[in-house]
Amino acid sequence: xxxxxxxxxxxxxxxxxxxxxxVIQKKFSNPxxxxxxxxxxxxxxxxxxxxxxxxxxxxxxFFPGGNIGDLAINGTINxxxxxxxxxxxxxxxxxxxxxxxxxxxEVIIDSMSNCAKxxxxxxxxxxxKVVQSGKADKIFINTSGIGxxxxxxxxxxDNAKPGDKVIISGTIGDHGMAVLTKREGIMIxxxxxxxxxxxxxxxxxxxIHTDKIHAMRDPTRGGVATTLNEIANQSDVGITxxxxxxxxxxxxKAACEMLGFDPLYVANEGKLIAFxxxxxxxxxVEVMRSTDEGKDACIIGEVIKEYPKKVILKTSIGGSRVxxxxxxxxxxxxx
Amino acid sequence: xxxxxxxxxISISNETAIAEIGDVKREISLMLLPEAEVNDxxxxxxxxxxQKIDEDEANKTLELLKQMDEFYNNSGTLEE
Amino acid sequence: MKFITEFRDSNLAxxxxxxxxxxxxxxxxxMEFCGGHTVAIFRSGIREVVPKNVKMLSGPGCxxxxxxxxxxxxxxxxxxxxxxxxxxxxxxxKVPGSYDSLYDLRAKGYDIRVVYSTIDALKIAEENKNxxxxxxxxxxxxxxxxxxxxxxxxxxxxxxxxxxxSVLKLTIPAIKKLLSLGEVKxxxxxxxxxxxxxxxxxxxxxxxxxxxxxxxxTGFEPLDILLGIKSLLDMIKQNKQELVTEYLRSVKPEGNxxxxxxxxxxxxxxxxxxxxxxxxxxxxxxxxxxxEEFDAEKVFDxxxxxxxxxxxxxxxxxxxxxxxxxxxxxxxxxxxPENPLGPCMVSxxxxxxAYYNYYVE
Numbered sequence: 193x194x195x196x197x198x199x200x201x202x203x204x205x206x207x208x209x210x211x212x213x214x215v216i217q218k219k220f221s222n223p224x225x226x227x228x229x230x231x232x233x234x235x236x237x238x239x240x241x242x243x244x245x246x247x248x249x250x251x252x253x254f255f256p257g258g259n260i261g262d263l264a265i266n267g268t269i270n271x272x273x274x275x276x277x278x279x280x281x282x283x284x285x286x287x288x289x290x291x292x293x294x295x296x297x298e299v300i301i302d303s304m305s306n307c308a309k310x311x312x313x314x315x316x317x318x319x320x321k322v323v324q325s326g327k328a329d330k331i332f333i334n335t336s337g338i339g340x341x342x343x344x345x346x347x348x349x350d351n352a353k354p355g356d357k358v359i360i361s362g363t364i365g366d367h368g369m370a371v372l373t374k375r376e377g378i379m380i381x382x383x384x385x386x387x388x389x390x391x392x393x394x395x396x397x398x399x400i401h402t403d404k405i406h407a408m409r410d411p412t413r414g415g416v417a418t419t420l421n422e423i424a425n426q427s428d429v430g431i432t433x434x435x436x437x438x439x440x441x442x443x444x445k446a447a448c449e450m451l452g453f454d455p456l457y458v459a460n461e462g463k464l465i466a467f468x469x470x471x472x473x474x475x476x477v478e479v480m481r482s483t484d485e486g487k488d489a490c491i492i493g494e495v496i497k498e499y500p501k502k503v504i505l506k507t508s509i510g511g512s513r514v515x516x517x518x519x520x521x522x523x524x525x526x527x
Numbered sequence: 528x529x530x531x532x533x534x535x536x537i538s539i540s541n542e543t544a545i546a547e548i549g550d551v552k553r554e555i556s557l558m559l560l561p562e563a564e565v566n567d568x569x570x571x572x573x574x575x576x577x578q579k580i581d582e583d584e585a586n587k588t589l590e591l592l593k594q595m596d597e598f599y600n601n602s603g604t605l606e607e
Numbered sequence: 608m609k610f611i612t613e614f615r616d617s618n619l620a621x622x623x624x625x626x627x628x629x630x631x632x633x634x635x636x637x638m639e640f641c642g643g644h645t646v647a648i649f650r651s652g653i654r655e656v657v658p659k660n661v662k663m664l665s666g667p668g669c670x671x672x673x674x675x676x677x678x679x680x681x682x683x684x685x686x687x688x689x690x691x692x693x694x695x696x697x698x699x700x701k702v703p704g705s706y707d708s709l710y711d712l713r714a715k716g717y718d719i720r721v722v723y724s725t726i727d728a729l730k731i732a733e734e735n736k737n738x739x740x741x742x743x744x745x746x747x748x749x750x751x752x753x754x755x756x757x758x759x760x761x762x763x764x765x766x767x768x769x770x771x772x773s774v775l776k777l778t779i780p781a782i783k784k785l786l787s788l789g790e791v792k793x794x795x796x797x798x799x800x801x802x803x804x805x806x807x808x809x810x811x812x813x814x815x816x817x818x819x820x821x822x823x824x825t826g827f828e829p830l831d832i833l834l835g836i837k838s839l840l841d842m843i844k845q846n847k848q849e850l851v852t853e854y855l856r857s858v859k860p861e862g863n864x865x866x867x868x869x870x871x872x873x874x875x876x877x878x879x880x881x882x883x884x885x886x887x888x889x890x891x892x893x894x895x896x897x898x899e900e901f902d903a904e905k906v907f908d909x910x911x912x913x914x915x916x917x918x919x920x921x922x923x924x925x926x927x928x929x930x931x932x933x934x935x936x937x938x939x940x941x942x943x944p945e946n947p948l949g950p951c952m953v954s955x956x957x958x959x960x961a962y963y964n965y966y967v968e
Contacts (some may be wrong), residue, residue: 529750577749
């Protein structure tokens with residue numbers, strides 16, 4: 193590993209996973225952490241609780257469809273929800289650069305308040321720090337959350353089984369392209385909006401319908417490809433997905449074509465991937481489609497015994513290729 | 528190499544144009560293709576239009592592909 | 608998406624694939640010169656459906672892969688000048704030079720920005736009058752006119768803080784060099800669809816005429832590539848050597864004349880150092896005297912030592928089609944995208960990266 197920490201160590205792909213495994217996890221290792229889920233589930237007396245944390249450093253902080261505040265609340269709620277927990281309380285920590293505009297800050301906290309109310313979650317503690325100009329990029333936000341599991345399901349990244357169907361709750365690549373198209377040097381004009389939203393109401397409905405969900409994860413940085421690889425690795429299974437089934441908005445497709453991006457690697461902020469038993473997959477998709485958050489849900493593939501730890505894409509012309517984990521950041525290209 | 532994609536010119540101002548794919552738009556330069564007109568489809572590489580897309584030729588290529596499709600399907604039926 | 612979606616139709620693709628499989632073609636080596644074709648072939652899964660006795664070889668048509676260490680070092684050297692903003696296509700960010708990659712240098716605090724187009728670089732120059740904006744000009748004939756245009760535009764608008772490091776290369780001298788080396792038997796060439804959009808199809812007639820190798824100038828969508836492959840294999844079977852343009856909707860016999868004139872106006876042809884080939888005569892473009900005020904190599908001292916990294920990297924052989932990436936002993940275990948030893952593994956369209964990321968073993 194290089195001696196300096198590189199940007200790619202935070203971008204969600206192979207480098208980040210390597211950094212976490214080789215450097216951080218080594219020091220903090222314990223059975224709960226070592227599961228490497230986005231949240232940790234533990235028992236206190238007879239209660240099963242979930243705990244999660246995430247930091248938000250996105251640039252630009254305002255983007256079509258939302259701002260860093262939306263991500264900070266929805267993101268941590270979603271991490272809790274992915275193990276089947278009901279999110280209860282959040283903490284918020286701000287690190288603000290001196291000189292940051294107060295009006296902008298108010299827009300951000302308004303968004304955070306709205307997201308929390310919408311999800312039925314309370315922000316019950318927090319911290320605020322201001323650092324000198326140049327020591328932080330406008331604003332960084334950390335949120336941590338506690339949730340409760342009112343079931344005894346084991347919904348975990350290491351629990352996907354051969355035969356499981358892979359369901360995605362909606363279109364892919366919206367958030368990443370919404371942010372990227374507004375960057376200096378790129379400047380593409382489109383209607384693409386971030387898909388940031390809390391998924392707790394969706395998951396609640398899913399859990400009422402069935403207890404046959406083995407794993408769930410929200411494909412954020414690194415995109416669907418990275419999340420599928422994570423689960424394939426944790427569960428030691430192969431995964432096949434079908435290019436024809438991938439739900440992608442036309443404008444996201446077009447922006448990806450222009451910049452040479454693969455939508456499978458583009459970040460999402462309001463989607464989940466679920467691994468479920470095959471007999472309930474279609475009825476579950478119907479239930480998801482009856483909600484706002486899951487209206488474009490569909491089955492995109494299945495878990496297989498062959499090709500363990502690998503993700504294979506069946507292309508629309510009938511060939512196959514491997515879908516590997518993102519290495520570093522995806523960059524716009526001309527070649 | 529050379530990622531280039533077809534886009535439609537929706538407006539022109541001097542040697543700059545707005546090009547659209549799907550409904551995603553971007554400012555591009557017509558310095559290499561000054562004869563381009565609004566509603567033309569052009570190939571865009573690194574922000575510049577490099578060639579006009581010939582719709583007739585595109586249709587001919589698709590026609591050829593469709594003929595191959597028919598040929599394959601018909602010869603398949605004959606063999607049955 | 609018009610002119611894209613139609614050329615991805617899976618039913619039409621299925622029929623061509625079945626026709627390809629039905630026909631008994633002779634054992635053949637087809638070279639896809641262009642890195643973009645290597646990636647497109649992998650991503651659409653075509654490699655798997657091509658007849659088993661047809662071998663697909665990748666060639667040196669990846670401008671990132673063939674840019675030498677010393678050329679990358681020029682970019683590394685210029686950022687160290689005060690008040691320089693280096694602008695670059697994303698493709699070059701992660702390729703290591705003799706020392707650091709641009710990515711590493713950005714992490715160290717140098718001002719390096721990814722742009723989609725030289726248009727964006729010119730904007731940055733206009734918005735930062737107190738800085739010197741240097742554009743790292745890599746690419747082949749497709750990209751060369753866009754860089755020439757930016758220089759002409761800079762002169763027109765009196766943008767005097769815009770400079771270009773030109774490490775542009777020409778494809779035809781490279782193909783000629785590769786074929787003359789005779790290291791690998793090539794029965795047919797999938798010709799570069801976008802380069803020939805600029806150069807014109809006529810420039811590629813030398814392949815059947817002088818080298819007796821059939822060539823099909825092919826687009827990049829799955830149906831284009833399948834048609835191109837079928838057309839080549841049919842010619843090989845009939846022992847025909849012709850130049851065929853599959854990509855008729857974009858490639859004209861004369862190409863883009865204005866673009867070619869612009870290249871001639873702004874650049875002069877010079878010898879160029881290609882990774883995998885050393886120096887190839889008259890294969891690169893340097894900025895002409897008329898525009899030397901925009902030539903970063905005249906304005907800054909960018910002389911660099913050419914240091915050879917001897918680490919067993921076999922990119923040279925991959926670029927010349929002698930071995931496929933999986934035949935390199937370092938592939939995967941030692942050399943992979945997180946720990947790349949050569950540009951073929953780093954570049955978004957390097958053959959090694961394509962095999963690593965997409966190949967189903």
